[in-house]
Amino acid sequence: MTLHLTVHRGTEQIGGSCIELEAADGARLILDAGRPLDAPREAGGLLPATLDISRPAHVVFSHPHMDHWGLVSELPASWPLSTGEKSAALMRLTLGVFGESIERPISTWHSRQGALDIGGFRVTPFLTDHSALDAYMLLIERDEVRVLYTGDFRTHGRKAALVEGMIARPPRDIDVLLMEGTNLCSDKPVVTESDLEARFLELAQAVPGHLFVDWSAQNFDRTVTLFRTARRSGRDLVLDLYAADALLQIAEGTGLPCPGDPRFPELKVIITPKMKWLYQRMGRAGFVEVIRRGCATSRQRVAARPAIVMARKSLVMDYEDRASLPMTGADCFVHSSWRGYLDASDAASGWAVAARAGARRELVHTSGHASAADLSRFARAIDPRVLVPVHGVEWDAPGIALPPVQRLRDGERWTIGRHGG
Numbered sequence: 146m147t148l149h150l151t152v153h154r155g156t157e158q159i160g161g162s163c164i165e166l167e168a169a170d171g172a173r174l175i176l177d178a179g180r181p182l183d184a185p186r187e188a189g190g191l192l193p194a195t196l197d198i199s200r201p202a203h204v205v206f207s208h209p210h211m212d213h214w215g216l217v218s219e220l221p222a223s224w225p226l227s228t229g230e231k232s233a234a235l236m237r238l239t240l241g242v243f244g245e246s247i248e249r250p251i252s253t254w255h256s257r258q259g260a261l262d263i264g265g266f267r268v269t270p271f272l273t274d275h276s277a278l279d280a281y282m283l284l285i286e287r288d289e290v291r292v293l294y295t296g297d298f299r300t301h302g303r304k305a306a307l308v309e310g311m312i313a314r315p316p317r318d319i320d321v322l323l324m325e326g327t328n329l330c331s332d333k334p335v336v337t338e339s340d341l342e343a344r345f346l347e348l349a350q351a352v353p354g355h356l357f358v359d360w361s362a363q364n365f366d367r368t369v370t371l372f373r374t375a376r377r378s379g380r381d382l383v384l385d386l387y388a389a390d391a392l393l394q395i396a397e398g399t400g401l402p403c404p405g406d407p408r409f410p411e412l413k414v415i416i417t418p419k420m421k422w423l424y425q426r427m428g429r430a431g432f433v434e435v436i437r438r439g440c441a442t443s444r445q446r447v448a449a450r451p452a453i454v455m456a457r458k459s460l461v462m463d464y465e466d467r468a469s470l471p472m473t474g475a476d477c478f479v480h481s482s483w484r485g486y487l488d489a490s491d492a493a494s495g496w497a498v499a500a501r502a503g504a505r506r507e508l509v510h511t512s513g514h515a516s517a518a519d520l521s522r523f524a525r526a527i528d529p530r531v532l533v534p535v536h537g538v539e540w541d542a543p544g545i546a547l548p549p550v551q552r553l554r555d556g557e558r559w560t561i562g563r564h565g566g
């Protein structure tokens with residue numbers, strides 16, 4: 146039996162992933178429809194030209210990073226969509242901030258879901274470790290062919306045990322492993338979240354003023370790391386409305402610290418003018434009111450006692466405005482995201498504001514993706530007949546031991562044979 150595989154986008158780039166499996170009877174399953182990372186915010190018409198939108202298909206999103214689902218509004222309205230329950234909530238939340246919405250149903254699965262039938266394909270989601278919450282590897286079975294798609298993953302986050310479990314007890318008889326390779330040939334820091342927690346704790350103990358931290362509100366592993374640091378150092382962790390919203394949307398059943406929950410009194414929310422305006426524009430003034438009455442603090446109150454304060458660029462601008470929560474020489478600014486997001490030449494960035502204020506500056510981060518060594522370890526454990534590279538730029542010379550590799554070009558249609566690969 147055969148299955149056709151087309152990597153529409155992703156054989157030579159990180160992000161914008163879009164992969165298709167087509168069975169002999171014409172049934173099609175699309176894995177991810179991601180927005181290329183370098184696409185301007187307003188750009189449209191970004192679906193890969195080789196993706197045939199005139200015929201039916203089912204779409205599955207591996208996780209809630211936009212480089213895997215950001216083209217959702219361009220997909221034909223008749224194509225059914227599926228993803229994890231919390232992923233769907235985060236996708237809707239993200240678009241809401243841009244004043245957009247997903248005007249169609251998304252079928253969801255929960256994190257312990259067994260196999261599903263999606264458009265005639267048997268799909269088993271495996272919750273995995275990544276910087277996005279609710280990220281999955283997907284085992285796809287059809288006509289006796291077994292394909293494992295890793296999505297994005299790592300083995301050093303708070304869910305590392307899930308991937309280690311898979312390495313210890315790999316799924317059998319994988320014909321094709323579609324694996325990401327973001328960190329091939331890279332020297333990006335790959336340390337555990339507990340290592341980061343120790344580093345943040347050192348800073349919290351050494352710095353007399355605030356720790357202003359720039360991190361992604363949807364990197365919940367990092368939110369937990371910072372919450373634990375706050376609790377251990379006797380500080381509050383101050384989030385903005387968006388980060389509070391994200392936690393409230395997904396916290397149920399996860400044990401994550403949640404604003405307003407009496408078990409997490411160190412968690413405070415700051416309502417800045419810009420975010421308040423944004424939520425009012427989204428028609429969610431009620432949410433702002435709930436936060437205001439529940440767990441909100443003010444810039445003045447935060448200024449009075451050293452805290453750990455969320456400090457994305459737009460927030461820093463609000464804090465500096467009329468010096469309501471200005472950075473001083475006693476504070477420390479921590480960039481806790483990918484280094485590529487740090488634009489030192491941008492005078493409005495927290496990094497530049499900190500320099501002008503004479504505040505200490507630190508980079509404290511770990512990658513959301515597996516190291517090259519872990520990619521090799523994972524691929525060899527899965528031991529597929531063939532590995533098809535995606536989501537990487539160094540696949541031509543990956544520099545690690547791998548199973549047999551089938552290099553494809555974007556848009557090339559390749560036939561997976563049960564025998565002969």
Ligand SMILES: [Zn+2]
Binds near residue numbers: 159160212536
């Ligand atoms: Zn990605």
Ligand SMILES: [Zn+2]
Binds near residue numbers: 297
């Ligand atoms: Zn990702």
